Amino acid sequence: MIGFVLKRLLVALPTLLAVLTIVFLFVRVVPGDPALVILGDSATQEALAAMRQQLGLDKPILVQYAEFMAMVLTGDLGRSMLTSRPIVAEVLDVLPYTIELTIAALVIGVVFGIPLGILSARNRNGWADYATRLLSLIGLSFPAFVSAVLLLLVFAIQLRWFPVISSAALDDPSARLRSLALPSFNLGLIMVAYVTRVTRSSMLGVLSEDYIRTARAKGVPARLVVWRHALRNALIPVVTVVGLYLGVLIGNSVLTEIVFNRPGLGKLIVGALNQRDYTMLQGLMVIYAFIIVLCNLMTDLTYGLIDPRVKRT
Amino acid sequence: MRRFTIAAGAAAVAIAGLCAATPVAAQKTLNVAMGAADLGALDPHRTATTQDKAIIGWMFNGLVRIRPGSISPADIEPDIAERWESSPDQLTWKFFLRKGVRFHGGYGELTSDDVVFSLKRAADPKTSAFSSDFRAISDITALDPYTVEIKFREHIPSVLGILTNYQGGYIVSRKAVEALGDEFRSKAVGTGPFAYADYQRNQAVTLAAHKEYFRGAPRIDRIVYRYIPSDASRDLAFTSGELDLMFGRADQKWVERMRQTPDTQVLIFGPGELGAVHLNITKKPLDDVRVRQAVAHAINRAQIVKFRGESVFQAAVSIVPEGYLGTDEKAPLQPYDVAKAKKLLAEAGYKDGITLKAIQTSQPSMLSVMEVVQAQLKQAGINLQFEVVDHPTFHAQIRKDLSDVVYYSAARFPIADQHLTQFYHSRSTVGTPTAVTNFSHCGMADAEIDAARVATDPEKQKALWKEAQRKLIEAVCSVPLAGNTQVWAKRGKLDLGYDLKGSLSLGPLITEASTLR
Numbered sequence: 086m087i088g089f090v091l092k093r094l095l096v097a098l099p100t101l102l103a104v105l106t107i108v109f110l111f112v113r114v115v116p117g118d119p120a121l122v123i124l125g126d127s128a129t130q131e132a133l134a135a136m137r138q139q140l141g142l143d144k145p146i147l148v149q150y151a152e153f154m155a156m157v158l159t160g161d162l163g164r165s166m167l168t169s170r171p172i173v174a175e176v177l178d179v180l181p182y183t184i185e186l187t188i189a190a191l192v193i194g195v196v197f198g199i200p201l202g203i204l205s206a207r208n209r210n211g212w213a214d215y216a217t218r219l220l221s222l223i224g225l226s227f228p229a230f231v232s233a234v235l236l237l238l239v240f241a242i243q244l245r246w247f248p249v250i251s252s253a254a255l256d257d258p259s260a261r262l263r264s265l266a267l268p269s270f271n272l273g274l275i276m277v278a279y280v281t282r283v284t285r286s287s288m289l290g291v292l293s294e295d296y297i298r299t300a301r302a303k304g305v306p307a308r309l310v311v312w313r314h315a316l317r318n319a320l321i322p323v324v325t326v327v328g329l330y331l332g333v334l335i336g337n338s339v340l341t342e343i344v345f346n347r348p349g350l351g352k353l354i355v356g357a358l359n360q361r362d363y364t365m366l367q368g369l370m371v372i373y374a375f376i377i378v379l380c381n382l383m384t385d386l387t388y389g390l391i392d393p394r395v396k397r398t
Numbered sequence: 399m400r401r402f403t404i405a406a407g408a409a410a411v412a413i414a415g416l417c418a419a420t421p422v423a424a425q426k427t428l429n430v431a432m433g434a435a436d437l438g439a440l441d442p443h444r445t446a447t448t449q450d451k452a453i454i455g456w457m458f459n460g461l462v463r464i465r466p467g468s469i470s471p472a473d474i475e476p477d478i479a480e481r482w483e484s485s486p487d488q489l490t491w492k493f494f495l496r497k498g499v500r501f502h503g504g505y506g507e508l509t510s511d512d513v514v515f516s517l518k519r520a521a522d523p524k525t526s527a528f529s530s531d532f533r534a535i536s537d538i539t540a541l542d543p544y545t546v547e548i549k550f551r552e553h554i555p556s557v558l559g560i561l562t563n564y565q566g567g568y569i570v571s572r573k574a575v576e577a578l579g580d581e582f583r584s585k586a587v588g589t590g591p592f593a594y595a596d597y598q599r600n601q602a603v604t605l606a607a608h609k610e611y612f613r614g615a616p617r618i619d620r621i622v623y624r625y626i627p628s629d630a631s632r633d634l635a636f637t638s639g640e641l642d643l644m645f646g647r648a649d650q651k652w653v654e655r656m657r658q659t660p661d662t663q664v665l666i667f668g669p670g671e672l673g674a675v676h677l678n679i680t681k682k683p684l685d686d687v688r689v690r691q692a693v694a695h696a697i698n699r700a701q702i703v704k705f706r707g708e709s710v711f712q713a714a715v716s717i718v719p720e721g722y723l724g725t726d727e728k729a730p731l732q733p734y735d736v737a738k739a740k741k742l743l744a745e746a747g748y749k750d751g752i753t754l755k756a757i758q759t760s761q762p763s764m765l766s767v768m769e770v771v772q773a774q775l776k777q778a779g780i781n782l783q784f785e786v787v788d789h790p791t792f793h794a795q796i797r798k799d800l801s802d803v804v805y806y807s808a809a810r811f812p813i814a815d816q817h818l819t820q821f822y823h824s825r826s827t828v829g830t831p832t833a834v835t836n837f838s839h840c841g842m843a844d845a846e847i848d849a850a851r852v853a854t855d856p857e858k859q860k861a862l863w864k865e866a867q868r869k870l871i872e873a874v875c876s877v878p879l880a881g882n883t884q885v886w887a888k889r890g891k892l893d894l895g896y897d898l899k900g901s902l903s904l905g906p907l908i909t910e911a912s913t914l915r
Contacts, residue, residue, distance in 0.1 A: 123438065237631065291464055
């Protein structure tokens with residue numbers, strides 16, 4: 086098992102290095118000037134030049150690249166150009182919010198998605214199947230910011246159950262849960278839709294396998310056939326989707342974060358992009374790359390748990 | 399038993415927590431939302447973006463101030479300085495400071511040393527975005543702890559104007575700037591009614607009442623200034639009662655809808671921001687004045703105003719925003735006349751029309767205006783091609799002189815000089831070392847602009863500004879479209895404590911007298 090993990094990590098290293106270089110170049114190729122963003126539109130060229138020098142933007146690009154790489158290798162991501170705070174501290178400030186939102190959305194997705202997928206597969210072409218498929222199609226095609234506004238209109242404005250500004254302090258658990266409810270539901274809806282569809286199609290495939298027919302012929306109760314024999318085998322594609330989507334979720338939660346006014350990684354990266362905070366952008370990209378690699382690794386490991394054959398290959 | 403003790407302990411902690419929370423809830427917290435993603439900076443000398451101006455206005459004072467609610471230089475009154483005098487030639491000014499003005503957070507009493515430091519900092523391009531405003535200052539000295547002398551090289555339109563509670567005129571604490579270094583950007587220290595307390599990136603800045611404020615302790619205890627870039631969620635948070643004051647939209651439908659919302663007041667105030675299409679006179683075919691005249695005649699201002707809504711937009715009267723000191727309110731702008739535009743194009747040898755390129759920001763409020771302009775120009779055979787880019791890219795590229803046509807909207811200190819100098823003086827031309835925002839490369843009114851700046855006779859000064867506007871309009875350096883006012887909304891429970899007609903900080907001032915019921 087350890088060998089398996091190590092091998093996966095080793096493969097990830099060159100990927101990370103390439104990502105770092107591309108990130109560094111991309112961030113600087115994007116037109117725009119952080120000094121201008123900082124100083125505003127009536128600043129003179131002189132003031133802008135002074136600011137660029139202060140930000141270290143006047144150094145040759147290769148020097149900047151070497152400094153960046155050296156920093157990443159020593160585990161230091163530098164400081165934000167705008168706030169002068171360490172990037173790691175900025176990320177740690179918002180990370181709990183992103184993690185709780187992602188996990189909550191994931192849980193909602195799995196808890197509702199898998200049973201719905203099974204229901205759909207077992208009633209193939211029945212009304213329950215059509216209803217589930219229609220719902221999941223709606224879930225997939227509905228833009229997150231539209232569903233977010235609708236949720237707010239109903240639950241925050243009409244019913245007043247939840248706040249519109251979902252950024253409760255970290256030290257107040259009940260307020261925090263209330264803040265989390267709508268955003269996680271919004272993000273979870275898409276997840277439910279994905280999981281339902283994948284579970285359904287995977288389940289349909291498995292249900293037509295010979296061993297299922299054999300189990301049925303032997304008189305195993307229908308419920309046991311589905312939940313014990315079929316589900317385990319049908320889960321592999323589901324885990325793949327959930328794993329892949331986890332990374333997407335962390336990045337794509339930005340719309341949800343903006344509409345619900347939550348702090349989070351997505352908002353941090355969009356903010357850094359708008360303000361051309363180069364160092365922050367770089368740092369975040371590095372962190373994202375790590376997260377994606379980590380998600381993939383976890384997915385691989387989960388395969389091993391579900392299907393022991395994976396470990397041996 | 400042990401389990402019971404733990405449970406009882408936990409309950410006690412919970413109850414204590416609830417009790418401790420009560421006085422916090424009784425505090426008067428003003429919840430504000432800004433339509434931006436994040437703070438730029440709180441350092442007043444180093445930021446000129448709209449999202450920072452309002453909050454900075456609540457934290458700082460100037461030597462003098464324009465009475466809250468007004469933007470007229472005629473309403474200038476004492477702020478940190480309790481009185482001032484000037485030499486007969488108006489080149490030497492003495493300011494006598496109030497005693498007992500205290501900085502936020504234990505940075506002590508403000509003295510003339512802070513004033514000298516602050517104004518020198520504002521005049522230095524290395525530390526300030528507004529250094530050009532202070533170019534005429536030759537020396538600033540502290541005569542004693544409560545007296546400052548400022549000497550000018552030449553006469554300027556309004557000495558008190560550059561020393562008001564606005565941009566470079568804000569006074570910062572010398573000790574704080576030196577102690578905090580780079581951190582001063584987000585933890586700035588001033589003398590105003592509210593002090594920095596906390597900042598959460600992309601979320602909010604929290605200000606706390608400055609109990610030692612020299613005009614008296616503020617009646618509002620805390621201000622949470624949130625960054626909510628999404629128009630929809632800002633409106634929703636306001637509707638649900640989570641906000642007391644918010645940045646609005648210069649949009650007729652929005653204003654009408656908010657006016658229907660119970661317990662809501664839409665605040666419409668100055669200064670006017672003027673949107674103008676700047677034409678680069680060095681690029682073909684715009685180097686031919688007839689082509690530029692054709693562009694001017696093809697634009698229908700009335701239609702743009704109708705499109706954007708009459709309660710927040712007014713057709714431009716000149717190339718300087720309406721109502722500024724020195725604006726020619728009846729400037730000879732080219733009237734809308736498509737036939738004449740076509741004729742002028744034909745005369746210039748472009749019978750089959752022309753194509754112009756504009757780098758255009760994707761910001762919806764600006765892009766939508768330019769789409770109307772694009773459709774209007776098409777009628778005259780002028781094909782305006784957009785290259786749509788995100789807002790920071792737009793700002794960087796137009797300053798590199800990459801766009802034939804630049805649509806730019808701005809409000810400045812309400813004296814014609816700043817607007818004319820920054821947009822139409824050759825010294826401000828983009829691509830030069832002293833560049834600001836002269837996108838047209840015009841310079842034909844330099845003499846008038848410079849002469850007006852140092853003129854001592856107000857009538858003569860006005861005449862010079864008028865002549866400068868005439869020349870620049872005749873040369874069609876830009877086609878001014880429409881001006882819009884500032885739009886915010888507030889709840890009935892917030893009483894600003896003054897009559898809001900205008901605010902140089904582009905947001906309602908929250909003063910020590912503002913209350914929250």
